[in-house]
Amino acid sequence: MSFSPLIQQLVTALRCLPGVGPKSAQRMAFHLLERDREGAFTLADALKVAAQEVEQCRMCCTLSESEICDICASPSRESSLLCIVESPMDVLAIEQTSGFAGVYYVLGGHLSPIDGVGPEDLGIDFLIDRVTSEQVKEVILATNPTVEGEATAHYIAERLKGCETRITRIAHGVPVGGELEYVDGGTLAHALAGRRQW
Template sequence: MSLSPLLQELISALRTLPGVGPKSAQRMALHLLERDRTGAQTLAEALVQAVEHIGECQVCRNLSERERCGICEDGTRDRGVVCVLESPVDLMAVEQTGGFNGVYFVLKGHLSPIDGIGPDELGLEQLFTRVDGGEVSELILATNPTVEGEATAHYIAEQLQQTHVNITRIAHGVPVGGELEFVDGGTLAHAFAGRRSLKRSADD
């Protein structure tokens, strides 16, 4: 079937989105053109504005349209506790829990020599300079529990061994509501390695 060149261009553009195949892209394009042209216009304008004005926070490397993002500007956050994450979407996930009041540093990836991603691409010098500034008391390494994520966390920890900063790694284990028989061996091993005591200390 021969499609309009502009329609084909729209479908191809939608396919650049993660998880969107040719059929899904076609459905999206037809929906926008046939049923929601106002929504399509709003989407187009928002996308142009985002691409033109959203850059990188100069402190934490999170997405921001200002030099310092809202989190880094927030005076109520504990600047001594820095959580290191792989991506802005990980930051959003942590923020949604409402349980973390520190600040962040976003790597925008993980170490992967085969893909040409080294310390420079992750902004690690910027992170180390921030630690050397003396304000950071704890660095929480919250990279993903993948081979690359673990290697990245290990590299950062090794580079900062001689500093005063307390370096911690988030625990990985059995999900809340999960049953042991359905948990994979790697996750179960992490759960046992990261176990903690439930016995109260004498000071409690």
């Protein structure tokens, strides 16, 4: 026996969520149908509206329902300080530190020739145009500290060579609150190489 068709359809649809396997999808479907129909309707509406209305900001390519997102539109942000990240989640992570007053550019991924992702897919030409035409003083490369993230940062830095813009990369080193003993060798080597005057 399997479920009745509509329940089966719901279980299958729930599998599109990241990290949700067959068993979790079953649990979610039954939870909603048995105990939270209201929540199911709310979720259905929220999904539909968000999937219809949310687009990319025309300036920074983050997700936003307005043409220009709140950060790009804010007059209190320093538009000459541009932080390049891979995804909208990274924007949120940096915003939560409250330590950055500049603006962002979201690549929407990293260079990955094996998956067919090239510079044109990340809008890098648009980014270079923006940096040269808008008198950006500093570009902070904040792509992920992975092989692909580093390669992407390297590529952008190469493309920006010759501009008068200052190009920086976020620091690699030991995470705050960690113990040296448990930090991997690569990170430790970076932390030593990037040591600063006390």
